Amino acid sequence: MIEALRxxxxxxxxxxLLKDVDxxxxxxxxxxxxxxxxxxxxxxxxxxxxxxxHQVYVCAQGCLRGVILTAAEMNLMERMSWVSLxxxxxxxxxxxxxxxxxxxxxxxxxxxxxxxxxxxxxxxHMFEGCDFRVIADELSERFPGTxxxxxxxxxTMRKSISPDAMMKASLYDPVEPLAKNEKLLGLVGCxxxxxxxxxxxxxxxxxxxxxxxxxxxxxxxQYLELGAASxxxxxxxxxxxxxxxxxxxxxxxxxxxPLSYDFDQCEENIKKMAEFLLSEGExxxxxxxxxxxxxxxxxxxxxxxxxxKALKEAAKKIKDTSIAIDYSATPRPLGLALLxxxxxxxxxxxxxxxxxxxxxxxxxxxxxxxPDIQIYPTMDPAMRFADNEFEDGLxxxxxxxxxxxxxxxxxxxxxxxxxxxxxxxxGMYGLDGIRRMAEELVDAFSTPKDTxxxxxxxxxxxxxxx
Amino acid sequence: xxxxxxxISIYAADTSGFxxxxxxxxxxxxxxxxxxxxxxxxTHDEPRWYDKDSMMYISGFTEKDAxxxxxxxxxxxxxxxxxxxxxxxVAICASPLPAMTGVDLEAIAYEVESETGIPSFNVKTNGMxxxxxxxxxxxxxxxxxxxxPAEKAGVGLVNVLGLTPLDFPLxxxxxxxxxxxxxxxxxxxxxxxxxxxxxxxxRLAEADMSLVVASTGLPLAKYLFETYGIPYVIGAPFGCEDxxxxxxxxxxxxxxxxxxxxxxxxxxxxxxxxxxxxxxxxSRSLANAIYAEYKVPARVLESVGDGxxxxxxxxxxxxxLEAEIAKSDIIIGDPLFKPICGEKPFISLxxxxxxxxxxxxxxxxxxxxxxxxxxxxEALSKALDQ
Numbered sequence: 001m002i003e004a005l006r007x008x009x010x011x012x013x014x015x016x017l018l019k020d021v022d023x024x025x026x027x028x029x030x031x032x033x034x035x036x037x038x039x040x041x042x043x044x045x046x047x048x049x050x051x052x053x054h055q056v057y058v059c060a061q062g063c064l065r066g067v068i069l070t071a072a073e074m075n076l077m078e079r080m081s082w083v084s085l086x087x088x089x090x091x092x093x094x095x096x097x098x099x100x101x102x103x104x105x106x107x108x109x110x111x112x113x114x115x116x117x118x119x120x121x122x123x124x125h126m127f128e129g130c131d132f133r134v135i136a137d138e139l140s141e142r143f144p145g146t147x148x149x150x151x152x153x154x155x156t157m158r159k160s161i162s163p164d165a166m167m168k169a170s171l172y173d174p175v176e177p178l179a180k181n182e183k184l185l186g187l188v189g190c191x192x193x194x195x196x197x198x199x200x201x202x203x204x205x206x207x208x209x210x211x212x213x214x215x216x217x218x219x220x221x222q223y224l225e226l227g228a229a230s231x232x233x234x235x236x237x238x239x240x241x242x243x244x245x246x247x248x249x250x251x252x253x254x255x256x257x258p259l260s261y262d263f264d265q266c267e268e269n270i271k272k273m274a275e276f277l278l279s280e281g282e283x284x285x286x287x288x289x290x291x292x293x294x295x296x297x298x299x300x301x302x303x304x305x306x307x308x309k310a311l312k313e314a315a316k317k318i319k320d321t322s323i324a325i326d327y328s329a330t331p332r333p334l335g336l337a338l339l340x341x342x343x344x345x346x347x348x349x350x351x352x353x354x355x356x357x358x359x360x361x362x363x364x365x366x367x368x369x370x371p372d373i374q375i376y377p378t379m380d381p382a383m384r385f386a387d388n389e390f391e392d393g394l395x396x397x398x399x400x401x402x403x404x405x406x407x408x409x410x411x412x413x414x415x416x417x418x419x420x421x422x423x424x425x426x427g428m429y430g431l432d433g434i435r436r437m438a439e440e441l442v443d444a445f446s447t448p449k450d451t452x453x454x455x456x457x458x459x460x461x462x463x464x465x466x
Numbered sequence: 467x468x469x470x471x472x473x474i475s476i477y478a479a480d481t482s483g484f485x486x487x488x489x490x491x492x493x494x495x496x497x498x499x500x501x502x503x504x505x506x507x508x509t510h511d512e513p514r515w516y517d518k519d520s521m522m523y524i525s526g527f528t529e530k531d532a533x534x535x536x537x538x539x540x541x542x543x544x545x546x547x548x549x550x551x552x553x554x555x556v557a558i559c560a561s562p563l564p565a566m567t568g569v570d571l572e573a574i575a576y577e578v579e580s581e582t583g584i585p586s587f588n589v590k591t592n593g594m595x596x597x598x599x600x601x602x603x604x605x606x607x608x609x610x611x612x613x614x615p616a617e618k619a620g621v622g623l624v625n626v627l628g629l630t631p632l633d634f635p636l637x638x639x640x641x642x643x644x645x646x647x648x649x650x651x652x653x654x655x656x657x658x659x660x661x662x663x664x665x666x667x668x669r670l671a672e673a674d675m676s677l678v679v680a681s682t683g684l685p686l687a688k689y690l691f692e693t694y695g696i697p698y699v700i701g702a703p704f705g706c707e708d709x710x711x712x713x714x715x716x717x718x719x720x721x722x723x724x725x726x727x728x729x730x731x732x733x734x735x736x737x738x739x740x741x742x743x744x745x746x747x748x749s750r751s752l753a754n755a756i757y758a759e760y761k762v763p764a765r766v767l768e769s770v771g772d773g774x775x776x777x778x779x780x781x782x783x784x785x786x787l788e789a790e791i792a793k794s795d796i797i798i799g800d801p802l803f804k805p806i807c808g809e810k811p812f813i814s815l816x817x818x819x820x821x822x823x824x825x826x827x828x829x830x831x832x833x834x835x836x837x838x839x840x841x842x843x844e845a846l847s848k849a850l851d852q
Binding site for chain 1 (some may be wrong): 468474478479482502503508510511516523528530542543544563566595596822825
C-alpha cells in the first residue's frame with residue numbers, strides 16, 4: 001500500500017509501477033482530491049430514470065446543494081424538492097416527524113400528485129437511528145396511491161455499501177410481481193442504455209425475448225412492467241445487491257454476466273445466457289429463434305471475428321500512441337488494458353484507487369506482459385497537480401506527445417483532447433462491446449474533443465443546461 | 467418555518483463558503499466530510515477548479531470515524547499531506563456529521579501545527595448554514611493568523627471585502643472594482659477572496675478603510691475595525707455615478723475620520739413595485755442603483771444571510787418567499803426563483819451561490835456600470851413600461 005504519492009519539486013506526482021503495486025490495497029485512503037470530471041452518474045441521475053417519479057431530499061444544506069443543482073442542470077427542478085435539516089433537528093428527537101411533515105407539506109402543494117416519490121434520507125438520519133418504516137407508513141396513510149421509496153444519501157456508510165449500490169437497490173423498489181411473461185427479460189442494474197447491437201440484445205432477440213430496460217420506459221406503467229419479467233440479467237457488479245433483492249421479490253430468475261474484455265469470458269457469457277433463456281425442457285434444437293437463425297457457435301465466431309478485425313484495424317491506426325485508462329470509464333480497466341496490450345497497443349497508464357476482485361486474473365496476466373505500466377490513484381492529494389505537466393493551455397499533443405485516453409479522468413490528467421468519453425462501460429457489452437470499443441478508440445484518436453466542456457457536463461448522456 | 471422547498475434551489479453551504487474564501491491563498495483547505503462536499507463545491511460552487519490549482523480536499527470521514535471518534539486518522543492524514551505538499555497553511559472545517567458528533571477540530575488543527583510547523587486553524591462550519599457564514603468565518607481566521615499590525619498609509623488605500631465567485635462573476639469583477647476605485651480617488655490595498663494573495667492578507671492593516679461589497683466580507687470588516695481601527699463602508703458600487711455617490715461620500719468620510727467613522731446608511735425609499743431577491747448587500751446596492759437610474763423604489767427580499775438594516779424581508783423558505791414575491795409586480799432574481807414568481811415580469815440576475823454554474827454564461831457585471839447599459843437594465847426598462 002502506498003501511503004502518499006511522492007511529488008517532484010514542481011509537485012507533479014510520481015507514478016507507481018504495476019509490478020510494485022499491492023493488488024488488494026494499492027493506495028492508502030487519506031485526504032481525498034476530486035478531479036473535475038463529472039460524467040459519472042450520481043443518485044439524482046439514477047433516480048430520474050423512474051418515469052414520473054419525484055425526488056425529495058431531506059438533509060443538511062451542504063448535502064442538498066449538490067443534488068439540487070444536479071437536477072437544476074438536468075432542467076428537472078419540477079421533479080425535485082427538499083427539506084433542510086437545521087442544528088436543532090439533530091437534538092429535538094423529531095427527525096422522523098421532520099421528514100414526514102416536510103414531505104407531506106411538499107406533496108400537498110403539488111397540483112398533480114406523483115405515483116412514486118423517492119425520499120432520500122441522510123447520514124444524520126442513520127446516526128439518529130431514524131426509522132424509515134414509520135415514515136413510509138405515515139406518508140402512505142396520508143397519501144394513498146403514492147408509493148414512497150426509501151433512498152439514501154449516506155456517504156459516511158460507503159464502506160458498508162456504496163451509495164451507488166444502495167441507489168441501484170432503491171431503483172427497483174416500486175416494482176411488484178405481476179403475472180409472468182415468459183418471454184420478457186429484464187436487463188437491470190445499469191443506468192445507461194446498453195447498445196442494441198450488444199451480445200445481450202442480440203441473443204435475447206434470437207431467443208424471442210423482449211428486453212425491458214429502464215431507459216426505454218417513458219411512463220411509470222411501462223416501468224412497472226418489469227414485474228412481469230421471468231428472467232433478469234445484470235452485468236455491472238455494483239447492481240448485484242439490488243438485483244438479488246428484486247429477483248426474489250418478483251419471482252424472476254437472475255443471471256449475472258459480468259462485463260468483460262476477455263474473449264473467452266465473453267464467449268462463456270453468451271453460452272450462459274443462451275442456456276439461461278432457454279426454458280427447462282426446451283432443447284437447443286427446439287424451434288426458438290435462437291437456434292433457427294444460427295447456432296450459438298456461429299454467432300460467437302462471427303462476433304469474435306468482427307471484434308478481432310476492429311481491434312487490428314484500430315491498432316494499425318493508433319500504432320504506439322500512449323494510452324491511459326481510468327476506472328470511471330469501465331469497472332475493468334485492467335481487463336481492457338490486457339486486451340489492448342495483447343493486440344499491440346501501448347497502454348502506459350491506469351488511473352484507479354482500488355482494483356475490483358474480478359480483475360485479479362487480468363492483473364496476473366498484465367503484470368507479466370507490462371510490469372512497467374504506471375498506476376496512479378485519482379483521489380490522492382498530490383493528483384491535484386497531475387496535469388501541471390501540460391500547463392499554459394497546451395494539450396498533450398502540443399507539448400510533445402499525443403496521448404489517447406479512455407475515460408474522462410484519464411483525459412483530464414493527461415490534458416488530452418483525444419479521449420473516449422464514456423463512464424461505467426459506456427453501454428458496450430460483450431464481443432460486440434469489444435468491437436465498439438475498438439471503433440471508439442479510432443474515433444477518439446482521429447477527432448479531438450473539447451475536453452473541458454465535455455467532462456464538465458454532469459452525468460454523461462443526461463440533458464444539461466450548461 | 468417549515469424548511470422546505472417544492473421547486474426552488476438552495477444556497478451554497480458554509481463549507482463551500484469556507485473553501486471559496488480561502489481558494490487563492492496557497493493553503494490546504496480540508497472539509498472533514500465523508501464524500502460529496504468535495505464534488506458539490508468543485509462542481510457547482512467553484513468556477514476556478516478546472517484552471518487554477520488549489521489544495522482543497524475532504525477527509526474521507528467514515529462510519530467508523532463517526533462512531534469511534536477516530537481523530538488520530540484525520541490528524542495523520544493532514545500531517546501526511548501537509549508534509550508532502552507544503553501548503554502555506556492548513557485550514558479545516560466540519561460537515562454535518564462531524565459537527566453532530568462534536569469532533570474537536572480546534573484541537574486537531576493545534577496538533578497539525580505542532581507536528582508540521584505549518585500554521586493551522588479551524589473554521590466553524592456545520593454544513594447547515596449558508597456560504598456567507600463559512601466564508602465570513604474563514605476570512606476572519608485567515609486575518610487572525612496572517613495580518614500584521616501596520617501604520618495606515620493615509621492615501622485612500624482600500625481593502626475590498628466580500629469578493630468570492632459565489633457572489634460576483636469571476637471574469638472582470640476585480641478589474642471593474644479597481645477601475646471604479648481609481649476613478650474615485652482610491653487605491654486598492656487588497657481584494658480579499660479574488661485575484662488575491664497571502665501577502666495581501668498580511669498587509670490588510672495598512673488600509674485606510676474597508677469596502678464591504680457582500681455579506682461574506684462583513685465579519686472581517688468588523689474584525690479589522692475592532693483590531694486595527696480600520697473603518698468600513700458597506701455597499702457595492704453598482705450602477706451609474708448618481709447611484710454610487712453616497713457610497714463615495716461615505717468612503718471619503720471614512721478616510722477623513724478613520725476609526726471614529728460610524729458609517730451612514732444607504733437611505734433608499736422602499737416601494738413594492740419591484741422586488742430584488744438575493745444576498746442583502748448586493749441586492750440593496752442594486753435597489754439603490756435602480757432608484758438612482760429609474761426613480762422607482764425597490765424592496766429587497768433577503769433570501770440568504772443575516773439581515774442588513776431594517777429594510778429587508780428575510781425569507782428562508784419557499785412559502786414565505788412566494789408570499790412576499792406576490793406583493794410586487796416586477797421580480798429581479800436568480801432564474802431558479804422564477805418558478806415561484808407566477809406570470810409576473812421576471813428579470814434574470816444569475817447568482818452562482820444559488821444556481822451554481824447553470825447560468826454563469828448570463829452573469830451580469832454591475833460594478834461601475836450604468837444599469838441602462840446592461841441586459842438587466844434593458845429588461846427593467848421594458849418591464850417598467852408595461
